[in-house]
Amino acid sequence: MSKLRCVVIDDEPIATDYICNYVNQMPQLKLVASFNSAQEAYELIQRGEVDVLFLDIQMPGLTGLDFIRTLDRKPHIILITAYSEYALDGFNLNVTDYLLKPVRFERFAQAVLKLSSLSEISFKSPTEDNMRKKDYIFLKSGYKSVKVMIDEITHVEGSKEYVTFYSEDGKKYIKNERLKNVEEQFSSFDFLRIHKSFLVNLKYVHSFYGNTIEIFDMKIPIGRAYKEDLKKWVE
Structure with a gap:
């Protein structure tokens, strides 16, 4: 076609x-x-x-x-x-x-x-199903748009109209988008909203204690409203 x-x-x-x-x-x-x-x-x-x-x-x-x-x-x-x-x-x-x-x-x-x-x-x-099947996204790096595998994104941080994607290799990518939209796009992958500003890939969660999750050397806060969802994953 x-x-x-x-x-x-x-x-x-x-x-x-x-x-x-x-x-x-x-x-x-x-x-x-x-x-x-x-x-x-x-x-x-x-x-x-x-x-x-x-x-x-x-x-x-x-x-x-x-x-x-x-x-x-x-x-x-x-x-x-x-x-x-x-x-x-x-x-x-x-x-x-x-x-x-x-x-x-x-x-x-x-x-x-x-x-x-x-x-x-x-x-x-x-369709929603076709959109969810895509296992990669293109993100800006310098003057290029690079292909990033969704499964290699460790977590996503939201701030107003922008989100920051953190990848397994330590790179960061910033995009003009709302975290809620990213959460919907990644819904068929192992991502969990644990805070109003954070979405994490459960594959990379090393440990958690109190109100904190650890991904490599990153400490990410757990929001009170999201504790139950995290508890279900642990159980």
């Missing part, structure tokens, strides 16, 4: 990372490239080598809306921004959809499904 060729343009590395990750989770899409500025993608788009453009609006230099106006050959465009006031301008430019940051995967998938009526590609919404 042919896939829609996608390009992501955003000057924020974290936003670029998770949108690219979302694209990779949709079997009907193929990530061609990602760019930090619109100008870098101009020739690729004008050559007709892009079917779908995921485009940030607020960028230094040329904004996303201004960039659309420069294109003689327009792919399907899905705008991504933190500012709702640009929605009308976007739809006046005939964009396919308009997503507000931080973008949840479910909302992203809805936007992609709109393309089914605009292209010859047959789209299906990813």
Whole structure:
């Protein structure tokens, strides 16, 4: 089955990372490239080598809306921004959809499904079972998105709109996401919520005492509301 060729343009590395990750989770899409500025993608788009453009609006230099106006050959465009006031301008430019940051995967998938009526590609919404079967995720490391096996993640720490993934080899990866969403995504693996800010891989729990769990040399607190769930695992 042919896939829609996608390009992501955003000057924020974290936003670029998770949108690219979302694209990779949709079997009907193929990530061609990602760019930090619109100008870098101009020739690729004008050559007709892009079917779908995921485009940030607020960028230094040329904004996303201004960039659309420069294109003689327009792919399907899905705008991504933190500012709702640009929605009308976007739809006046005939964009396919308009997503507000931080973008949840479910909302992203809805936007992609709109393309089914605009292209010859047959789209299906990813089912919960298919999403759970995936045993890896792509996470940002420097300028690259690297494949990390979920089973090799020791624990995940949440802080407002961001989470930090800790891997078995001692590396850390930060992603713009809520811990609750990660908990749902990892629900078919051996992960347990033990605190409002921590999700742990039970495979790596060495010991626990009082209100603390030990994973290697890390001491992680156990929240009062989560003690019963931990007790069930021990028993």
